[in-house]
Amino acid sequence: MKNHDIVIIGGGPAGMAAAAAAFDRGVRDVVIIDREEHPGGVLKQCIHNGFGLHKLGRELTGPEYADVYVRMIRERGIKVYSDTMVTSISEDKTVTATSTGGILKIRAKAVVLAMGCRERSRGALNISGTRPAGVYSAGTAQKLINCDGYMVGKRVVILGSGDIGLIMARRMTLQGAKVEAVCEILPYSGGLTRNIVQCLEDYGIPLYLSTTVAEIHGRERLEGVTVAQVDASRTPIESTKRYIPCDTLLLSCGLIPENELTQAAGIDIDRVTGGAVVDQFRQTSREGVFACGNVLQVHDLVDHVSDEAETAGIAAADYVLGKNTDAPCIETRAGEGVRYVLPQRVRLTGDSVSLYLRVREPQSNVRMVVKNGGRVIKTFPRLKVAPGEMEKLEVPVGLTSGDGDSLTVSVEVQK
């Protein structure tokens, strides 16, 4: 059994930023446990640019962005247990992990969960048809192409217009493949606008909205897919079915926070975000266990992951140093037009609190209204909101206490 002050689970952008922030806050005994050979997480395979504009003020590729944080943890002498996968976290914060050196057990004073997320698979989508080779989740294909140097196919259909799907449409095209179509079952794309422009429009790749892959064909390797428009209940419309020959189907249909470890540890999970229920310091329902990054909520931008991880890292350090708060809290609620609000609990301490949320559908000329009980405490006008772009609202904590017992955020159309 080893002892460390803070154990961070996951060596991706969230884990590294949390580690550096905790260290800088004054806790020197911080370690990262990472299941991969090298830290950086999924950024290692994201060789496109667009990372760091908000956080670092410059535009970097994924590996470059990761490298900024790898250097930060190296400079601080933070140890990374590589090729090591955590299999359980006990109530007393003993972390058990499997590594090539044997079974590792570490007793931690605080734990930061930063395990990231996974892609929704074909099985979870219930697409009917055969089960040939050539059906990949977009991220798996991205790894094979960018890290391993192999092409997964030549003629491609992409289902789902999430950011990875859009990025992969461009990547496959640049590598000589023909991307026949990107199909999105919703009437709007879930990806960032900049990705639709830069990855599809610039390359003349068609995006079909309210369209899905209804059937998969081919016995050995994929031979084609049947695509169809969907009705309001998302059921394929028979008369719109058409066959597209292709050898590859990439799925970019959503990311799911990887919280099996969290759940097994008995920590409360929010069914909407798929991540832990936290306060604004990113502390979970288990004292001394914090969560940040895509394991907590799926972010659009790594820059926001780094921000959130710093919050969690600082809070974990404060917890170890005995400087944490046990101020009373009030709940946050998703009101009309809002899918979720994070944090789920706000402790009534500090000057202001940042509420992160996603809306249910794209709308223009709206205002985001934050209410405490029945009282409006702040409104935020927005020209455009979309589910693919996370909203951040800064609310003064002083205004949150008082009559109500919960903070509700809703979307109201401007009159």
Added chain:
Amino acid sequence: MVYDILIVGAGVCGGMIARELSKYDLRVCLLEKANDVAAGASKANSGIIHGGYDPEPGTLKQKLNTEGVKLLFEAAEELSVPYLRNGSMVCAFSEYEEEQLRELYSRGISNGVQGLKLLSGDEARALESNLSQSVTLALHVPEAGIICPYKLTIAAVGNAMDNGVTLMRNFEVTSIKHKDGFFGLTSSAGDWVSGKYLINCAGGYSGKIAAMAGDDSIEIIPRAGEYMLLDRSEGKTVSHTIFRAPSKEGKGILVSPTADGNLLLGPTAVRVDTPDSTETTREGLAAVIRSVKESVPTVDLSKVITSFTGVRASHMDGDFIIAQSKLVKNLVNVAAIDSPGLTACAAIARYVTDILDSMGVKLCAKPDWNGKREDTEAFSKLTDEQKDAVIKKDPAYGRIICRCEGITEGEIRHALRKNPPALDMDGVKRRSRSGMGRCQGGFCAPYVMKLIAEEQGIKLEEVTKNGGGSKMLTGRI
């Protein structure tokens, strides 16, 4: 080499027969057209060990089901194949179905099934809290169980190979010549093999194989069954296998835990054109969902991790066809093995051996036969201390490749080496469970591909999903 016995088809029957015959001093060759064993119905069925209340008395199904349960549990023990005696419940929702259940109950009693009990809806719900309020009567079959059908097949073939049986994969029989007391079989790849006795275990294609040998008496009716498999987080939704009252087409759509801890829903029963019609359909999956919502309304369909279709090899008569051919000497047909074929497979293997005996095949027991197979999942069952000791000897057991199921590189390499070695992605998945979890290989596939290429000394571009043209990659960048 001329074999004494040729077995066509490495499904659960072919595999168990090969294992049974490996006890004797015989040269046995098992032929399989796919890149792996258990490639047909044996990989895609309900995995149920049936109590034996269903088959009509006096049929081969009834005889071999009743004899088979005990023999199957024994074989599973010897072969270290996971199984569970979880019991089953057949549920009635109407007076008509209640009547059916009472019939099944008395048939079960006369078939000698132990412990059968009719439970009121409330009694059933006391045992199975997620059962629908609409269930009015349930037949409780405590003897019934579940087993992983493809692991059983893999283990049976592996154990047969360890005892001297030859397995030839990618041997799709295209012609059979029977001359001078020998069968000569040619494959689509132009390979040739010959033997004295031919056992036809070709599943959906058993009619075709028999006809190639000169016996056109078997007509197989392929009937597809669609399934949905849920994450292991849902495996405890029910503890018993929950059946609906049976119909002519089959035993109805069930909700069952699997021996690996998942939750299985299905199957439908739809007549299809060929035994290869293994595609899932929107209608089929919708039918599964409809039925499941009636019997166990709390099933969480957002936890589906995969869906698949198995095709049963059925027959007009409804009974198994296991007999020496009346038309071709030295040909034994093992055909129309639909439910309860899995339950009966160990008994079928014995029964076929008896038929061979009666045909004059000399059965001299081998003194060194070893029916035991090591537990391929042993590592996952070790304590942390024991795992630590294994990892210190072989660090590959410390590298987790499949995050969802916690499968290590050591276990995957083992699957690529042990009889019958996995040759492709699906083979690794069925042996080690790598890729079997909620992400369905999203994370582990690139690593598994590398391990396959390394163990087989092939290029990464040559790695397939399940043999043939199912290549995972199209080339280097």
